[in-house]
Amino acid sequence: MKSLGIACASGSFKGVFVHGVLSALESINIRANAYAAASSSTLFTACAAIGKAREVGIEYWYQAIKFSEQSANNMSQTVLQSIREYAPMLRDRLFLPGTPRLIVATSAVVTSEGAEETQGNKARRLGRQLLVSSARGDRTWVDKHLVTHLFDSAGSDNALQLTANNFDEVAYASTRMLHAWDIPAWIDKQPYVDASYTCSCPAVELAQLGCSEVIAVATEPGDLYRDLFQSALVPTSWKDVPIHIIKPDLDLKVLGVDFTGATKDGLRAAYQYGENQGKEFIRKKGNRVGGN
Numbered sequence: 001m002k003s004l005g006i007a008c009a010s011g012s013f014k015g016v017f018v019h020g021v022l023s024a025l026e027s028i029n030i031r032a033n034a035y036a037a038a039s040s041s042t043l044f045t046a047c048a049a050i051g052k053a054r055e056v057g058i059e060y061w062y063q064a065i066k067f068s069e070q071s072a073n074n075m076s077q078t079v080l081q082s083i084r085e086y087a088p089m090l091r092d093r094l095f096l097p098g099t100p101r102l103i104v105a106t107s108a109v110v111t112s113e114g115a116e117e118t119q120g121n122k123a124r125r126l127g128r129q130l131l132v133s134s135a136r137g138d139r140t141w142v143d144k145h146l147v148t149h150l151f152d153s154a155g156s157d158n159a160l161q162l163t164a165n166n167f168d169e170v171a172y173a174s175t176r177m178l179h180a181w182d183i184p185a186w187i188d189k190q191p192y193v194d195a196s197y198t199c200s201c202p203a204v205e206l207a208q209l210g211c212s213e214v215i216a217v218a219t220e221p222g223d224l225y226r227d228l229f230q231s232a233l234v235p236t237s238w239k240d241v242p243i244h245i246i247k248p249d250l251d252l253k254v255l256g257v258d259f260t261g262a263t264k265d266g267l268r269a270a271y272q273y274g275e276n277q278g279k280e281f282i283r284k285k286g287n288r289v290g291g292n
Contacts (some may be wrong), residue, residue, distance in 0.1 A: 001273060002036065002047060002212045002213060003033040003157070003212050003213070004030075004031075004032045004033055004207075004211065004212075004213050004215070005033065005034040005035070005036065005105065005203075005206030005207070005208065005209075005211030005213070005214045005215070006022070006025070006032040006033070006034075006035050006036070006045075006048070006134070006215045006216075006217065007035075007036040007037075007038075007194030007202050007203035007205070007214060007215070007216045007217070008036065008037045008038070008041035008045045008096055008201070008216070008217050009038060009200055009216070009217060009218045009219050009220075009224065009257065009261075010038045010040055010041060010194070010195060010199035010200045010201070010219070011039075011041070011218075011219030011220070011256050012039075012040045012075075012218070012259040012260055013040075013044075013065075013222070013258065013259060013260065013261065013262040013267070014037060014060070014219035014258070014259060014270070015040050015041050015044065015219060016058075016061045016252075016257060016262070016267050016271045016274065016278075017162060017217075017219055017248050017252055017257075017270045017271070017273060017274040018041055018044070018045075018217045018218075018272060018274060018278075019044045019053065019057075019060065019061070019140050019271060019274060020270065020271040020274020020277070020278065021217045021274040021275070021277055021278035021281075022044065022045070022047075022048040022053040022217070022273040022278070023053045023054040023057060023177070023271075023274070023275055023278070024274070024275040024276075024277075024278030024279045024282070024286060025215075025278050025282070026027040026048065026051065026053045026054050027034075027054060027275075028232040028279070028282060029055055029176075030282065030289065031051065031100065032048075032049075032212075033100055033211065033217075034102070034103065034154075034206055034209065034211055035048055035100055035102050035103070036103040036104075036105065036150075036202040036203070036205060037048045037102070037104050037105065037202070038104075038174060038178075038195035038196060038199055038200055038201055039105075039175050039194050039195045039196050039200070040079075040166070040175050041106050041157060042171045042174050042175065043082055043083065043086050043087075043171060044056065044059075044060055045102070046090045046094060046102055046171075047060070047086070047090070047099075048098060048156075049099060049100045050089075050090065050093040050094060050095060050230070051095075052089075052223050054232075055084035056237070057169040057271075057273045058267060060082075060086070060269055061262070061267040061271065062076065062264060062267065063085060064082055065068050065083065065262060065264065065267065067081040067082060068261070069228055070221045071272070072117075073260070073261070074182065075174070075175075075180045075181050075260065076181045076183035077129070078184050079171075079175050079181070079185075080172060081171055082167050083168050083171050083172060084121045086147040086169055087167060087171065089169050090167065091167050091168075092164075092267075093268060094151060094153060094162075094164070094167070095163065095164050096114060099153075101152065101153055102152075102153045102162060102203070103150050103151065103152045103162070103196075103202060103209070104150070104151045104152055104162060104170050104171065104174050105148060105151075105174060105195035105198075105202045105205070106148070106149045106150075106151060106170060106173050106174045106187070106192050106195050106200040107142075107147070107148060107149070107151040107192060107193045107194060107198040107199070108143055108147050108148075108190065108191075108192055108195045108196055108198075109190075109191040109192060109193060110145065110147050110148065111116060111131065111144065111145045113145065114144070114145030114146065114176060114191075114262070115191040116176060117145075117185040118145075118182075118184070118191055118193050119186075119191050123178045123182075123184070123187070123236055124178060124179055124180075124182070126141075126178055127177060127179030128179045128199065129141075129239070130178065130179070130227075130228075131179055133229070134228045134229045136195070136217065136230060137229055137230055138229070139227075139229045139231055140197045142197050142198060142227075142229065144197050146193065146197055147198065147237050148195070148199045148205075149192070150199075150202065150250055151166070151170045151183075151187075152206060156244070159188075159211070161259045166188065168289075169186065169187045169188070170187075171173055172185055173185035173186070173187050173192035173193070174181070174192075174194065174195045175194060175195075176192065176193050177193075177194045177195050177196070178193060178194070180260065181194075195292050196227065196228045197227065197228055198275065199215055199225060199226065199227055199231075200226060200227050200228060201217075201225075201226065203216035203224075203243050203245075203255070204226065204231025204235070204238050204243070205236045206233065207239065207241040207243065208238070209237040211241065211242050212241060213237075213241065213242055213244075213289065214242070214243045214244070215243075215244045215245075215246060215281075215289070216234050216243055216244070216245045216246070217245075217247070217249075218245060218246070218247035218248070219248070219252070220247065221247060221248050221249055221250055222247075224245055224247060227260070229242055244277045244285070244289070245275075246278060246281050248270075248273060250267075250278065252270050252273075255269040255270045256269065256270075257269075257270045
């Protein structure tokens with residue numbers, strides 16, 4: 001039996017485009033068997049998994065802007081407020097029988113030295129250094145201290161099972177960029193940082209987990225990379241599993257949406273642009289996606 005996976009890329013406020021795509025797919029009854037998210041795409045991807053992407057819609061992003069203003073652009077507080085707003089609904093519905101599988105990528109800190117650097121007062125400086133390293137494609141620190149952990153609502157590994165009990169911790173940990181998030185992230189008392197350091201868009205991971213077809217939704221034009229360091233591309237197939245990539249054709253900054261800030265008009269325009277790109281993708285693919 002064919003199974004469809006939808007993987008959503010990180011991108012902070014630029015994720016509004018991805019949300020628009022998910023809403024368009026939902027509007028024509030294209031639902032995935034498994035959804036996967038990284039970083040800021042976690043909450044709205046979870047909404048898609050329970051069939052609520054359109055219902056939550058653009059209001060999700062207006063709320064995010066409001067939370068950002070209330071917290072004086074403190075990204076940790078902004079994310080935590082969004083989790084408090086939406087997690088109760090998600091926890092109630094994500095883990096019911098018949099709900100599509102949800103995978104959330106995170107970056108686990110696996111050394112004591114890395115834990116000290118990421119969870120203490122050195123974190124912001126390290127975060128800035130990692131941004132510089134990412135521009136150079138230098139993964140030295142990451143390869144030494146981090147590994148990808150996939151928290152999976154249908155997982156068999158109890159330590160990495162996504163549950164109602166750990167959902168809030170996982171959702172926050174997946175977003176924690178060191179240069180701008182000042183509250184440390186822990187899952188079951190273990191240190192974590194943003195998924196993007198090791199996994200920006202878990203598309204290949206969905207193929208590896210058994211999906212026979214994958215849609216990857218990006219937040220940037222051009223190539224879609226597997227991590228912040230652009231060490232490898234998300235391919236258009238993995239071991240005969242096709243990976244379709246939906247992406248904007250322009251930088252969303254043109255519309256008024258950047259990574260850590262956006263205008264209300266910009267959010268609306270980017271969300272509608274995502275809807276249009278999603279519908280155009282289906283128009284071109286016809287009934288050849290996900291068995292629809």
